[in-house]
Amino acid sequence: MARKSRCCPRSAVARLALSGPLDVRLLTGGLSVGEALAAFNAAHPQAGGVASFLGKVRPGAGESPVKALELTHYEPLTLSGMEQLAGQAFARFALDGVLVWHRIGVLTPGEGIVLVAAAARHRRGALEAVDFLMDHLKSAAWLWKRERRGSGWHWIEPRAEDHAALARWQ
């Protein structure tokens, strides 16, 4: 007795279609990691490996937990800068594809802020590309971040280790 079902395994692979080797987005709504990675994987069948990183809002510790995080951008620069960065990673690590999705707006602890993924023939290129992309997004993309704690909003300054991490690639 076959059960009636409109769902088949193949249709669950990727509902979202990505076009081209570089998929760079600024998102105002939620970031669906599973859907993004399924689509990215489906878009690069020739790759030998896909590496990814999801950055999330930390809840904070101790007496002043983070209640919210806000990311602002500058329309004329931010997305085009991220596209350039994705292009650099694509060329430098001989990738098959790059995905760079960044949230803007107000987020709460546990939510995804940034998702990057790299598809390559071999794992080293994919892993290094993700590291490269994150180091640049942290301190060389046109984004500004502030946190709301008990005492109000506080802007986040780039840390010395963020600059050191970036310098590794120069």
Added chain:
Amino acid sequence: MTVRIVFLGPLRDVAGEAQHEARAPLDWTGLLAAVGPQIAEQLHGERVHIACAGKVIADKTALLAQDGEEVALLPPVSGG
């Protein structure tokens, strides 16, 4: 005949406004005068960049914004 000055990130709090209209054309000296002493001091440092008409300019002091253009003041970034 105006140039719009846009304050990004923490500079918005210092300015007390998100943007400010200034008379065109606007050069470096005009910008410093338009934004007030606190922001002018930060502009003198290396950490704040300036974009004019959607492009980051390499030499801030060479700024020359024309009527209808936007000048963005870009403090140190923090993404990811």
